[in-house]
Amino acid sequence: MTIYSRILGTGSYLPEKVVSNQDLERMVDTSDAWIRDRTGIAERRIAADDEFTLDLAEKAARNALDAAGVDPQELDLIVVATTTPDRVFPSTACLLQSRLGAKGCAAFDVQAVCTGFVYALGVADQFVRSGTAKKALVLGAETFSRIIDWTDRNTCVLFGDGSGAVVLGASEEPGVMSTHLHADGDYADYLHVPTGVSTARAVLEEGRAYVEMNGPGVFRMAVSTLGRIADETLEHNHIDKSELDWLVPHQANIRIIQATAKKLDLPMDRVIVTVDKHGNTSAASIPLALDTAVRDGRIKRGDLFMIEGFGGGFTWGSALIRY
Ligand code: ACO
Numbered sequence: 672m673t674i675y676s677r678i679l680g681t682g683s684y685l686p687e688k689v690v691s692n693q694d695l696e697r698m699v700d701t702s703d704a705w706i707r708d709r710t711g712i713a714e715r716r717i718a719a720d721d722e723f724t725l726d727l728a729e730k731a732a733r734n735a736l737d738a739a740g741v742d743p744q745e746l747d748l749i750v751v752a753t754t755t756p757d758r759v760f761p762s763t764a765c766l767l768q769s770r771l772g773a774k775g776c777a778a779f780d781v782q783a784v785c786t787g788f789v790y791a792l793g794v795a796d797q798f799v800r801s802g803t804a805k806k807a808l809v810l811g812a813e814t815f816s817r818i819i820d821w822t823d824r825n826t827c828v829l830f831g832d833g834s835g836a837v838v839l840g841a842s843e844e845p846g847v848m849s850t851h852l853h854a855d856g857d858y859a860d861y862l863h864v865p866t867g868v869s870t871a872r873a874v875l876e877e878g879r880a881y882v883e884m885n886g887p888g889v890f891r892m893a894v895s896t897l898g899r900i901a902d903e904t905l906e907h908n909h910i911d912k913s914e915l916d917w918l919v920p921h922q923a924n925i926r927i928i929q930a931t932a933k934k935l936d937l938p939m940d941r942v943i944v945t946v947d948k949h950g951n952t953s954a955a956s957i958p959l960a961l962d963t964a965v966r967d968g969r970i971k972r973g974d975l976f977m978i979e980g981f982g983g984g985f986t987w988g989s990a991l992i993r994y
Pocket of ligand 1: 700701702705706709710785824825826828829862884886887888889890893921922923924951981982983
């Protein structure tokens with residue numbers, strides 16, 4: 672008997688503070704028209720000074736557990752995708768486990784930047800398929816605003832904070848049908864924060880502790896790579912693109928999303944778009960978009976959808992999921 676993982680429930684959380692493009696016009700040399708035209712973003716949420724990634728993660732986790740009807744103590748696994756953990760260690764997943772009172776289960780973080788949620792889902796899916804876990808909590812949670820240089824117009828207009836989560840359960844019915852994870856570290860310098868723990872002293876002296884990006888280079892690679900991974904996902908499952916009900920893409924830029932939708936011949940009303948209201952929330956963007964569409968009734972039980980993401984590394988990945 673084949674075991675699959677199924678999404679039992681979704682949840683998400685956005686910080687209260689809204690920062691509009693007009694707010695950014697007062698901070699850097701930019702305009703609402705430029706940001707909307709080049710990215711599709713109108714506003715983003717930014718965490719309060721006393722609100723951290725773990726706080727965001729906890730709220731999304733509780734929403735997802737409620738939706739799934741799962742008690743935290745039933746969890747066998749917690750995987751948090753984050754680029755912006757509260758501490759160097761313990762992992763955000765361990766801190767979250769304690770907050771939820773889910774003692775004893777495996778808990779760890781994965782770091783694949785904007786592809787983080789797809790990676791976390793891929794890992795958790797393997798745990799469930801192998802019988803190692805029956806119930807898993809998978810999250811993307813970010814306070815990306817903390818690694819942004821708010822005087823750099825090239826990057827500060829793009830990102831926001833938020834969190835999203837799913838609860839997976841073992842099932843004889845699919846579920847997550849396949850996950851596809853890739854990386855090419857040769858492109859590390861295209862999109863990075865040059866500071867790490869080990870290099871902190873050296874790099875901080877140069878003042879480079881924030882996101883640096885070759886925007887057009889990332890854009891070109893994202894469009895071509897996401898097109899390829901969509902093909903890989905469909906071919907692996909022997910399905911035609913016409914069978915897809917929804918695309919739930921990483922929300923970086925509306926033009927990247929439109930290019931992937933075009934490749935899949937999907938009209939934009941079958942693509943979940945939240946980038947206008949959320950900006951790019953990195954690992955949180957896909958589960959945030961998914962939860963939005965589940966809660967507003969667009970994605971229904973039985974629907975077939977693809978998630979796909981691209982981010983720093985470069986990393987990229989996708990999954991085909993029957994809700
Ligand atoms: N406001 C006004 N002008 C700006 C701004 C801004 N916020 N930012 C850049 N510009 C200027 C540039 O300085 C440049 O001016 P110049 O021609 O005088 O030098 C001009 O606008 C055009 O800049 P480009 O970089 O060529 O503009 P482009 O159309 O490529 O759009 C963007 C830039 C939006 C960053 C785009 O390249 C992009 O979205 N890239 C993908 C980046 C991304 O999504 N990164 C997120 C992480 S990875 C991921 O999640 C996929």
